[in-house]
Amino acid sequence: MGGRDRSDVVEVVRASADLREIVSDYIPLKKSGAKFRALCPFHTEKTPSFWVDADKQLFYCFGCGVGGDVFKFVMLYEKMEFPEALKMLAGRYGIPLPVGRREENSDRQKVLAVNRQAVGYFREQLQRSGGEAARKYLASRGLGRETIEQWQLGFAPDGWSGLKSHLAGKVPEEHAVLAGLLARKEETGRTYDRFRDRVIFPILNLSDEMVGFGGRVIGAGEPKYLNSPETAAFSKGENLYGLPLAKEGIRKQGHLVLVEGYMDVIALHRAGVTEAVGTLGTGFTAGHVRLLKRFTDRVVVNFDPDAAGRAATKRSLEVLLENGFEVVVVALPPGKDPDLYVREFGAEGYRARLAEALPYIEYLTREVAGRVDVAQTKGKIEALNEVLPFLARLDNPVQRAGHVEMLATVFGIEDRLVLQELATAVRERRKTLDPHGAVAAAPARGVSESEARLVRALMDDGEARGVLLGEIEEDDIEPGRVAEIVKAIRRSVEKGEDVTYPRIGADVSDPARDLLTRIAAASHPPASLEEGRGCLKGLRASRLQRQMGEIQKRLEGGGEAALIDELLRRKVMLKRRIEALRDASAS
Numbered sequence: 016m017g018g019r020d021r022s023d024v025v026e027v028v029r030a031s032a033d034l035r036e037i038v039s040d041y042i043p044l045k046k047s048g049a050k051f052r053a054l055c056p057f058h059t060e061k062t063p064s065f066w067v068d069a070d071k072q073l074f075y076c077f078g079c080g081v082g083g084d085v086f087k088f089v090m091l092y093e094k095m096e097f098p099e100a101l102k103m104l105a106g107r108y109g110i111p112l113p114v115g116r117r118e119e120n121s122d123r124q125k126v127l128a129v130n131r132q133a134v135g136y137f138r139e140q141l142q143r144s145g146g147e148a149a150r151k152y153l154a155s156r157g158l159g160r161e162t163i164e165q166w167q168l169g170f171a172p173d174g175w176s177g178l179k180s181h182l183a184g185k186v187p188e189e190h191a192v193l194a195g196l197l198a199r200k201e202e203t204g205r206t207y208d209r210f211r212d213r214v215i216f217p218i219l220n221l222s223d224e225m226v227g228f229g230g231r232v233i234g235a236g237e238p239k240y241l242n243s244p245e246t247a248a249f250s251k252g253e254n255l256y257g258l259p260l261a262k263e264g265i266r267k268q269g270h271l272v273l274v275e276g277y278m279d280v281i282a283l284h285r286a287g288v289t290e291a292v293g294t295l296g297t298g299f300t301a302g303h304v305r306l307l308k309r310f311t312d313r314v315v316v317n318f319d320p321d322a323a324g325r326a327a328t329k330r331s332l333e334v335l336l337e338n339g340f341e342v343v344v345v346a347l348p349p350g351k352d353p354d355l356y357v358r359e360f361g362a363e364g365y366r367a368r369l370a371e372a373l374p375y376i377e378y379l380t381r382e383v384a385g386r387v388d389v390a391q392t393k394g395k396i397e398a399l400n401e402v403l404p405f406l407a408r409l410d411n412p413v414q415r416a417g418h419v420e421m422l423a424t425v426f427g428i429e430d431r432l433v434l435q436e437l438a439t440a441v442r443e444r445r446k447t448l449d450p451h452g453a454v455a456a457a458p459a460r461g462v463s464e465s466e467a468r469l470v471r472a473l474m475d476d477g478e479a480r481g482v483l484l485g486e487i488e489e490d491d492i493e494p495g496r497v498a499e500i501v502k503a504i505r506r507s508v509e510k511g512e513d514v515t516y517p518r519i520g521a522d523v524s525d526p527a528r529d530l531l532t533r534i535a536a537a538s539h540p541p542a543s544l545e546e547g548r549g550c551l552k553g554l555r556a557s558r559l560q561r562q563m564g565e566i567q568k569r570l571e572g573g574g575e576a577a578l579i580d581e582l583l584r585r586k587v588m589l590k591r592r593i594e595a596l597r598d599a600s601a602s
């Protein structure tokens with residue numbers, strides 16, 4: 016887009032737009048002297064400190080300090096980027112936006128142009144005689160003409176070339192392939208309609224561009240849902256069905272309701288639950304997170320996390336939790352999807368369910384309790400270890416602590432020690448709990464290849480064991496499972512016992528034994544003394560480097576002369592040791 020065209024049109028829009036008029040569309044303004052005032056829409060207040068100066072075409076709030084021109088207001092209120100705000104205001108005042116040649120020719124523009132043609136065709140087909148089954152289907156779901164208009168629903172007839180013939184002569188066939196509306200047969204190169212015998216749900220983005228389509232089979236048939244493929248204009252990971260129509264509802268309710276199907280979204284909106292949006296058959300992505308963060312940080316999930324691909328659903332919800340969203344789960348009675356439920360019980364009944372929605376952690380806890388036998392301590396620990404990783408993702412310590420009692424209640428934990436361990440684990444955001452306590456106290460961490468090979472050398476080679484045990488220094492190995500294993504080996508040697516996997520395994524905690532078993536089962540050949548020494552050197556070198564880094568950081572922080580001297584002294588010593596280690600390896 017040419018720079019001058021663009022800035023010209025920005026000025027034309029700015030000159031045409033009346034800030035007072037635009038603001039009044041959203042909030043009631045009261046005249047006060049030469050200006051207008053209102054309760055600020057951007058912060059909560061009881062006395063109005065939000066002002067609109069119609070002469071200067073500026074707004075500002077003495078309460079929260081926001082202010083700016085008409086573009087700024089629209090961007091803040093509508094949570095839009097500048098281009099969207101410009102487009103909206105230009106549209107409102109009937110000012111055509113210049114379309115740069117480059118943009119006109121982009122793949123994205125080609126796809127959007129094809130989609131605009133296609134939606135007209137789909138909508139027309141719904142009204143034709145061939146669309147009778149689709150009309151019946153929609154009517155059976157309670158969808159009248161008005162809803163069909165609002166959501167621009169359509170119908171793709173059965174057959175391979177209905178849309179293809181419609182588009183012929185209007186857009187290049189190649190563009191229709193780019194848009195994913197025509198598919199191409201590999202062998203013959205012939206194209207055909209992708210959507211056949213399906214109700215069509217156009218997918219709009221926040222700028223009201225028709226970016227893609229969803230199609231649902233009317234009767235039986237697979238797949239039940241079919242979306243446009245990823246194109247230059249459409250990505251499942253960047254769009255949510257119904258979001259443009261849900262913006263206002265989300266803002267009003269302070270949350271959004273996430274459902275799975277197109278019909279669920281429409282049914283909820285019809286009933287007045289206008290904050291509902293639909294996933295497009297994909298997990299949550301960073302793109303979705305960006306999209307949603309503009310509107311709310313509270314997500315009500317209304318699809319069964321047990322349904323197809325529980326693992327995938329869990330990962331999606333994890334993405335939301337990690338990004339600071341508050342996630343709650345609504346459970347509807349078995350066999351009731353949101354569409355059925357809201358048609359039977361209305362918005363009121365549905366909102367009652369929303370009010371009972373469980374925080375995701377609690378939902379998960381109950382689900383685990385239904386699956387794992389928590390009558391025994393072993394089961395309780397196992398169950399806790401399933402939930403702790405999710406709890407650890409919560410940033411807010413108060414929120415985390417709030418769940419301890421719930422966990423204890425649901426899993427029936429009464430043992431004071433276990434309770435204490437649990438509280439500590441939750442506070443420290445640990446992902447596992449160990450009944451022995453000792454292991455749980457060390458932060459869980461991965462085990463490096465060097466550590467694994469060192470353990471192997473200690474276990475497999477009696478001669479190497481004696482030499483290496485003499486050479487391992489106290490903090491060569493960080494606290495944790497490996498350190499525990501090495502200690503057990505040392506104990507065995509000191510007692511004059513044979514060092515065997517079963518014996519050492521019996522002498523360490525469960526997690527350490529699991530690790531030892533894994534190391535033993537690895538298909539590598541036994542490690543030699545030389546290799547063991549190499550591993551030890553590597554571990555020591557990285558430990559020394561780490562200490563060096565810490566000293567360096569403290570030195571940069573500054574401090575009293577005596578402290579600096581001491582740090583410098585330690586630094587010199589460390590440097591000597593690192594060099595000695597390096598020389599030894601080189602020789």
Ligand SMILES: [Zn+2]
Nearest residue numbers: 055058076079
């Ligand atoms: Zn304010």
